[in-house]
Amino acid sequence: MSTNSVTAQTEEVIQPDPSRTYNLTSYEKKRQTFSWDEAVKGLGAASSGKWNAAYECIDRHVEEGFAEKTALLFTDGEKEESYTFGEVKTITDSYARVLKSGGVAKGSRVFIFLPKSPDCYFTILAAIKAGAIAGPLFEAFKEDAVRERMEDCEAEFLITDSELGKRVPEKDIPSLRKTWEITSLREEACGFADEEDPTVWLGEEDGMLIHYTSGSTGKPKGVLHVQRAISHQYISGKWVLDVHEDDVYWCTSHPGWVTGSVYGVFAPWLNRATVVIHGGRFDADEWYSLIERFKVTIWYSAPTAFRMLMSKGNLFENYNLSSLRHILSVGEPLNPEVIHWAGQNFGVRIHDTWWMTETGAHLIVNLPSEAVKPGSMGRPLPGIEVAILDETGEPLPAGETGELAVKAPWPGLMKTIWKNEQKFRSYFTEDSWYLSGDTAYRDEDGYIFFSGRNDDLINTAGERVGPFEVESRLIEHPAVAEAGVIGKPDPVRGEIIKAFITLREGFTDSSNLRESVRFFVREGLSAHAAPREIEVVEELPKTKISGKILRRVLKAGELSKYKEASQV
Ligand code: PRX
16 A cells, blocks of 8 residues: 555636535535435435335335336346335235245345346345345356355255356256246236235345445455444435435446446435346447437446447437436546537536445535535535544544545445455454555545555456465366466556466467457356456566565556556
8 A cells, every 4th residue: 555645636616517406405505514414314225124125115115105206227228127015015026025935025036137128137136025135147157156155155945037047057056946037027027916915024134135245365255244234225215316206226336246236226326216237248329229219317337338338439429418416426537628528519517426336325425506626526525524544553643645435334335245255254353444455545524535456456447356366266277377467558448458377387378268268258158247458477576474465566567568568
């Protein structure tokens, strides 16, 4: 970790649009007066001690007279679907009844492995309605990635489709009791219409969601979130997403990632937004046309996606994007150029937000009613206290870079790391600072500026990849003897994955061989975890005593090449 002094990168400040109304207008005052009880009071049954996230997202709105309001709009570029809150209640009720009749109960782990689609959202809610912990898996995961997560979590139930189901090695997951293919779940659900309310009432510390996420060492770990998180999701949805009654809200992330679940499903629906789902991969034309077609007003995405749109030049001029009133970003550093691009072309700012899988919801934010300093992730959400700590755990003054830490607890904070309480505890200092592993500094006005990671975690296109997981797969390839994996700076993706490998005897370097290695990782883990660059080396740098591969030496070499290239 570096603790060198730095000055703010930019003096630029972009003021909010004064003609709009915002859900939170008095940031400083709210910071002084806010207590988390206020967030719980905005919920329905939870405010009287009965917790169920699915009820709060859907059923509550139906009970309050919004059964006819559009809850969901879906397109995959070809077909379109639309559902009201009343319809989503009927579907999630009947799915929850099927799950319960199949043995799902409070605390069961129900994995959901489906493409971004209405049923992906419905089954997550149905599992939670039935009292279970929902484990959504990213649709691009391949067999190894699926096995590792489901095995570690002792998954008991799975909902998938005929395509993705092929990637689930059921025989390796002895805990698995039952698998539903989505078509058969749908059919069974018809027989379960109109029976009793399937909602299982839970306590605030009962499980809700599990997301596996990579660390810099070891296999991905299961981050468990519990019901209390919905108060944090709700209030951040209200203030940061700034959901109003008529908003059409689109989050581009798949629910297998924490952004796609917390801010794709929960936060918008807790605030009764009309939620948009785009099925399929990034496609600039489809994205712009979706905004035009559904008149999206709030759009939550990531810097890589914005940069990919930027690279399409004036393509946006072919579309009417005037519905957009609020844009947000997460997952990786948001460079000022991107904010300027949005301002010039859409007439709106992009609001960066910072949080992590482990933190469960927004912690550092740019509120739409406050000034944005391009380059800064914003300021702490009311209710959240952050500090920049030095190596000894002491808070640093403004302008000094150190580790970004957050005073625990807060409602969205993970409950534990699945079957690894020791790992969970390792996130916290004795005086209850949660250590993020990110380095940052704060300016005199309390705005936080991201500077990097203090470990080897890779952030490629906003997706978090642990080098260990990639290295473990690489060395399973018959040609690979050893592997060291790092994130290499990239102007569009933030970082790309670069692998340095040594070869076993009898193999020689060739572009075919490198392609076969890349393909091998893609087929085992997923496309986003496959190295975009592979360099065959004679030897990897290692520690003298333990022989551990020194990723930071590989990274330093790559960084100096990058610096030289960008100075040319
Ligand atoms: O390094 C930070 C980066 O993403 C990490 C968390 O990744 P994940 O758990 O996958 O969650 C991503 C979305 C919630 C952080 O430790 N990160 C997240 N937001 C930002 C960011 N880096 C820079 N700026 C951000 N706004």
